[in-house]
Amino acid sequence: MTARNEPARMLVVWCPDWPAVAAIAVAGAAPAGPAAVFSANRVVACTEAARAGGVRRGLRRREAESRCPGLAVFAADGGRDARLFENVAQAVEDLVVGLEVVRPGLLAVPVAGAAGYYGGEHRLAERLLDRVAADAGVECQIGVSEGLFAAILAARRGVFVEPGQAAEFLATLPITELDQPGADRAELVGLLVRLGLRTLGAFAALGERDVTARFGRDGVLAHRLARGRSDRPPLRRRPPPELSLTEAFDPPLARVDVAAFLAKSLGARFHATLAARGLACTRLGVYATTEHGEQLGRVWRCAEPLTPQGVADRVRWQCEGWLQAAPGARPSAGVTRLQLVPEETVEGRSLQLGLWRGGDPASGADPDEATERAGRAFARVQGLLGPDGVCTPLFDGGRDPAARIRLVPWGDSREPVTPPEATWPGRLPSPSPATVLDPPLPVQVEDEQGRPVGCTSRKRLTAPPHRLRVAGGPPRRITAWAGPWPVTSGRRATGPHQARLQLLLGGEGDAPPEAVLALCSGTESPQWMVEGRYD
Structure with a gap:
């Protein structure tokens, strides 16, 4: 496991000046006119026309009105902003699953699966822009980058940051970008400016230990953002x-x-x-x-x-x-x-550093065309059937073939639970069967006289196997066999009379020769199951 902390690639939809846009829509005012939203008598959002008249965030109302005569004034209302933004969120959710509202006017979605389905990030962005304009009647900007912070800044500039280039994209941006709405970093940013750190790149160049000692927890979070990493550890336990x-x-x-x-x-x-x-x-x-x-x-x-x-x-x-x-x-x-x-x-009271999670295998850096088509198909079927509707096999650790193959939902992390190369006492020797039957197929195994073959407490067969019979089918002659191998779990056997064998069945009639993996249980009334077939 690597110690890198790579945030997921995100697509952000940003509706500029949303509090002002929502206020104008509710009031029925002219959408192109100058308007500003105030909280505690200071500007928190304004339209492009108001900015052209000299209005800026943080200005007092009297000064804003003196700079821009005819300024429409509105009070801040988070409920109004969220209520109207639901139309935008619904329009995006019609095309992409996994939507997360950061705040009214700003939402994010994981880009990997959706981009594969729609044929790339730029095509996905075009679809989203058209859908939001048609259904919600508002304009928006879209940006893509690793990590939510970088993706937000990319959306404000309408750019798509190349994979792995988030830190380079952030390096030249002003340090004031750390003070995003809701982050409450004005005091930290002011201190960094007074120390001569004017860009995110200059702040990112500092050592993490020095940042921790000087600026504390809030400084560590901001330092992660400046370096293009996640503001929080990306691997968190699932809440009970x-x-x-x-x-x-x-x-x-x-x-x-x-x-x-x-x-x-x-x-x-x-x-x-x-x-x-x-x-x-x-x-x-x-x-x-x-x-x-x-x-x-x-x-x-x-x-x-x-x-x-x-x-x-x-x-x-x-x-x-x-x-x-x-x-x-x-x-x-x-x-x-x-x-x-x-x-x-x-x-709640601490910040864990350096936690890492592997990337999404469904979003490889340079997949070929066939892989992209398959990924889009899987994502579409997964959207119809649910996350567990499309699974891919993962080679994992274990003693028997069924335990060594684990089905992983498409898009989930494919880290093995146990190392496949680890030593497993009682593991079935190679080769493994190409097909594992689920559930196993009940059969009967007989000796040359037609008597059932069983397994003793010493894991030995009561007689050489001669015929294998499937219920309702003709008997198959066993031409060769290997084993038995005891079935174990850890250091102890799972039962006193259980073992596996590899059986080679001769070709009879239309049936070609076939090799199978069989499990034998018991001596007096033995039960046989075919667990897999070999190619």
């Missing part, structure tokens, strides 16, 4: 089912104000359950079931571990997005069941 929070509603939940009230208590309970185990949520799944059985779901990705208020906000935003969607897109009945699932968790 009991950490999920499920709430039933009677009568059904159909009003936004009721959803906002309940979201606060749900967020506090959800966060308390995780905190009691020393965990924090970084990817939150919100799943709902309506009175008519409709299934709704959305995953929210978070730059920092969620606080109780952060959980409540996302639950409230998502409920608003579902309940106030456009006619035809909203559910036909109220919500009767709401479930919060911690899709990804990290330690």
